[in-house]
Amino acid sequence: MAKGFNKGSSMGGGQSQSGMMQQLQRVQKQMEEAQIKLADETVTATAGGGAIKVTMTGDQKCREVIIDPELLKDADAEMLQDLVLSVVNMALDQSRELANQRLGPLSGGLPF
Numbered sequence: 001m002a003k004g005f006n007k008g009s010s011m012g013g014g015q016s017q018s019g020m021m022q023q024l025q026r027v028q029k030q031m032e033e034a035q036i037k038l039a040d041e042t043v044t045a046t047a048g049g050g051a052i053k054v055t056m057t058g059d060q061k062c063r064e065v066i067i068d069p070e071l072l073k074d075a076d077a078e079m080l081q082d083l084v085l086s087v088v089n090m091a092l093d094q095s096r097e098l099a100n101q102r103l104g105p106l107s108g109g110l111p112f
Contacts, residue, residue, distance in 0.1 A: 035103070
């Protein structure tokens with residue numbers, strides 16, 4: 001029984017591996033294309049009632065930090081640091097979520 005199982009398995013195995021390789025190559029190409037698009041997509045997070053804005057790309061690159069000059073009149077350094085830290089982390093979280101939305105369906109389709 002084992003011989004018959006191995007014999008049948010090896011006959012279809014080559015075709016199956018070839019098909020799997022083609023599927024992996026398609027998924028790899030789609031992943032690369034999605035990653036290129038993610039580099040152009042952005043998310044924006046705000047803190048302090050919109051006084052600080054951080055724009056991040058889908059591949060986690062910070063594109064812009066805007067601080068309303070009015071905030072600087074009354075802000076102390078510690079409060080400003082806390083706000084900036086908070087908004088950068090929010091933007092990173094949003095960027096990671098965007099990446100998961102774009103890449104998740106592709107990685108979930110891998111034939112493992």
